[in-house]
Amino acid sequence: MEENQKPKAAALDALVALVDSDMQGVNRTIVERMQSPVALIPQLAGHIVAAGGKRLRPLLTLSAAKLCGYRGDRHVKLATCVEFIHTATLLHDDVVDESELRRGRQSANAVWGNQASVLVGDFLFSRAFELMVEDGNLKVLAILSRASSVIAEGEVAQLITTNDTDTDEAAYLEVIKGKTAELFAAACEVGAVVAGRPEAEERAMRDYGMALGIAFQLVDDYLDYSAKQEALGKTVGDDFREGKLTLPVILAFQRGSDEEKTFWRRCLEDLEQTPDDLPHAMALMQKHGSLTETLERARFYGEQARRALDAFPDAPVKTALRDIVDFCIERAY
Template structure:
């Protein structure tokens, strides 16, 4: 009679961006040096405000996408380092501006710059970083890359205005909300990924593939952020859980819960978000309504859908460490919801 030997059940490996980080380590060191150099100024307040956010522990995912895409496409110059730094400066500038518009108190677990130096300094330092980003793009000398990133800057600003118009508007539809995050978040992910093959001089279909990858990764990333604001932790979010609720933001979980709720539920959402009349226990009730109407689960499901599109965009490329790393980024972004 045979002996049955029990095998230890393998624990599933948590998705991570470790492979990506490993592949771009050397280039990211150059990016980090350039960030410190270009954030410098004789005006003391500028590096003080800029470095507060720059050194606060963000993953720098967007510039890593630029570096990995350029490497994957065989780029041998150093223009991708300046483009990656430009991408990070654009992102940092939008965070500084966002916190002013949203009146946020926290950013990446620290007091927002606007709470320490005021709204005016935050906006103006954000403008300085945008100016430095465009200087570096011009230095690279690739007109197409400059066009892609400058278009993204314009689209991001449009997305901010669209979000402002949608704020506290309970009539916002899912399509309208997706248009906001496509502009506000996905545009920079898209541009960050696309300029890699562009600076490497690759064919237009490859540029389009990376553009699709970045766009859909960005959509998935933002939708998971939306879900985490009601069902996550401050550590994962880098801001306080419930900030979107307290700021009256209409995000996809709200849109779904509002549409699917009773008249009483909709009156609750209108009181909290439209009238900004938030009372003790309202955040817990909001989370309960979202769970009852599967708003959080369906938001995560939509994120998975966009993640699948991002993965499919890279399907035509041959297998490589870079491709595996970029596919793992998608898994990592979506897995944050767990």
């Protein structure tokens, strides 16, 4: 297993190394811009920022700008903006999902309560918009402000599909495009926009981010039913306990017998669950191949992301962005 871990870590390390000085600028800007005379705000925001994470979304903004030949420094503030939007959504998500852990640490809402988490999330959204306005480019503002509203729509759509076993794959795909992939797409697109590249290249970067984001979320939904979750500081089966209809469940439900569908409805619609239900659900996913198929879909979207990069000439950052696709998918192994 350690052998397999090396190329995955190397892919992320290679991308970080290529934009290292810019990423240091992002980290400094994050610290500066989450300051407030209201002490709880930097305290709570700092808790979730310090929890780590890969900073993948701002890395994508910096890398897209580099791939497109940008030489200025606007992308640093915009990458910070992307990270603030992402962090704000995490704070809100943990409240909605009643999560107690985030990246192996107590979630902010578990420490400070729901009210503080929601309000500090609002603060970070507002800071993100200040950074957008400071950039002064209306196209950038349009991309990132639209991403913020689409993310919110995706979260509400997920709320509607939760506990609804009639949810199909098309509805699920719309949810993950909104709640996850849209920010990946916007993060990449603004990198091309600040570089003043032709619309075809802006579109290619957006397509790359969208496909990568879909693949990323498919793997996340697979991982919720994997023992590897424990190594990621999360508990196995959170989606199941909350009644979320993700692709592994949707496929298993659609392929199941009437008796199996009754089981899924009891567990996910009525939320009447016993300790034996999660292992049984995972056995049904294995039986119907829904976990394997979820990973196959992730690889399909990963290949779409790689193809989108064909619009750009070969360069170390292009290679690193291709390898990041593998990094995102191989988290499953």
